[in-house]
Amino acid sequence: MQQTHETISSGNWPDRLIRIFGDVRPGEGRMVLMMFLNVYFLLMAYYILKTVREPLILATGGAELKSYAAAFQAIVLVAYVPFYGWLAGRLPRQKLLVYVVLGFAVCIVLFAGALSMKVPYIGFAFYVFLGIFSVSMIAQFWSYANELYNRDTGERLFPLIAVGSTAGGPVGAAVAGWLYGSGVSSVTMMHIAASLLLVHLALYALIMHSSSTRTAIEQESKPLTNSSGFALVFKSRYLILIAGLLVLLNVVNTTGEYILSRVVLDYAVELAAGKADFDTEAFIGKFYGQFFFWVNVATIVIQALLVSRLVKFFGIAGVLFALPIIALGTYALPLLGASVMVFIATKLAENSTDYSVMNTAKQMLWLQTTPDEKYKAKQAIDTFFVRAGDVIAAALVFVGTQFIGLDLLGFSAVNVAMILIWMVVAHRLLQQYKLQSQASNDH
Template sequence: MLLTTNLAILLGSYYLLKPVREALILTEGGAEVKSYSSAAQAVLLLLVVPAYGAFGSRVRRLKLIASVTFFFVSNLIVFYFLGKAGVREGVIFFIWVGIFNYFVIAQFWAFANDLFSESQGKRLFPILGIGSSLGALVGAWAASRLINFVGPYGLILAAAGGITTCIALTALADRWGAQRTGEQESTKSKIPLGKEGGFELIWKDRYLLLIAVLTVLLNVVNTSGEFILSKLVVARSLELFGPGAEMARKTFVGSFYAQFFGWVNLLGLVLQTLFVSRIFRYVGVRGSLFILPTIAFTGYTMILLYPALGVVRLLKILENSTDYSVQNTARQALFLPTSREAKYKAKVAVDTFFVRIGDVLQAGIVYVGTMLAFSISTFAAISVALTLAWILVSVGIYREHKQRIPTVS
């Protein structure tokens, strides 16, 4: 329950920041700048991920998690005051949110993987996922109502308070985890991780490498869909308000995305609460990996044929809600049969750097597509092809996971 509450607050705080991120980047830059900014995150993560691994080799897990989280909270305070002072921080804030989001959530799931065995994780991770979906839903709901009263920068300050609460909950969970299963768990909570870095672990293990490749492909496909949606939303805001009404456009875009995220998270909560545990029971962790790419393949085929804002919005709601529930829980469970070092270091590398490599590839697609004047349908066709590759990689993970855990899991 501590972990579920922690994840709910963490995701709720993040969803206060998502509409702010979209409002700032799209009105100060545009959909193309949004895609290119993702590439900068990957470059920064080449430095951040090894630094994180080195720090994790020197301190116990609670200090690692608390220190990194507190650092991000302090950044939010700085963004608040800069934004209130009129600084145009859309690009920098977008880059920061992308690193923050994947880092703190990867840390959380690494911590959960460290606390539970494979059998416990398979049973309990769907429950933790309910906290994730519920927090995201409440956060998006709150953002859609608060943004018109406190503005984008007020949401930043509210998120900082929520994330600070997560540090205290992590400390309580760490103490509980060390006490509940005796000396072995107590020792794990106190000793630092091994010296191997996250990238080194991934290159040496085919299973981890396949997970990394899957993460890249998943993110290319997903962010391509986000780009398509962003293009259509920006066009709609210009149609309604014109290029000069920047604040009105910011509010419109922020409100659109707050409502969009609300629907995504409502459906995600329903899937997480009613279906994920049953999917795990009947098709297992590895079988559930094929659900999202099947939806994506169908969805982008439809966008290819009819690229209207209403259609894209509906299909992205279905895709994202499945990603945040079924796919996300399955991806977290894939790390249960791995070492502690892989749970923290390799997982953080996968969930940050390799996610952003997907963004880099997608930014390249956007650049080429913009130069060649690709239509929305052409971008959708590229996503269809990449989804087929994603399915093939899922087959490889299925086989590797089956060798590690032969029983249905």
């Protein structure tokens, strides 16, 4: 559905502000700004809750329970995806957004009440809930964005809207750290996050009021069909390729995080061997603090200044292949004898490219799908299939360490092989994207 806008002069301040970062045409700035703020507050709320999650599950169940909760998320998502599809098949799109956001906000308030009453295993339950909340709410936002913009407009503006999610995460984490340092309780922080979701919902209302034409209102007032999200994925070659791409991406990324952890730990042990008073825990904490800081800085810079230009000059191919190319270098260089510091630098580049360029590419792929696919199939892929990639990576690490005896170079070689498959899938996906684009233009 092509977005319509009021006729606004090219000199209005949202247009002028956002044009610094990308190709914004007259009248588009206000809507882009509202979409930016919408996903910004959503990610800010999520990172506050994510910060609350860690001490909550570690204090009430330990690291072992945390690993079980991560695996249990995938099981719960098998039930959640059909439930979301059932809801989407019975509610108009605008009501679906309202009910889902309010439902999650109420759940957060209920968790806060359960925490204050010291309900057993609340940390485990909240960990599982938050995993579903994050993937489902972000997927829903981008489903709506994909319906709001057509392919040509979305390819220009999605990189700019995505800056909101890139900025909201670190700001939310910083706010959460400041609140904890000021003595604010986890219960209060949950209430703050729920309030931010209401701001997120209010921005949805403003966007709907600003963008809906009579035709759009008629279309959005109709519920989706009764098709299952999983069924939609498996009957579409294009969607199967998207699912496969995200599974491979997560396998490579999660395995890469394991390699990085081992590299840092081995380096800390090596340093500790020469110093009797060496604090290994402090060294690892300092390393990851600095690493995450620079990843966030690089992510924001890339998203704000480079992604829209990458799309402008190279199209969707530019954002689809940027991450696998960088990831290939990240894991191939150690096999060629590169140093630990080179690996860390390239891993930083990989992570920041994933959170910026690849995050934008993943959303752009849905620009020319049907409304059912945008909401139902996207929920299935962005939740279940993404988590499935994490589970496969965990199994790979377990088998590699317990049965095969892979060292770090061995895991790097496995990742190189996975990336080559990933690039083949990306190439075929790009072909399908162009075919669907051509078919859309013919109609």
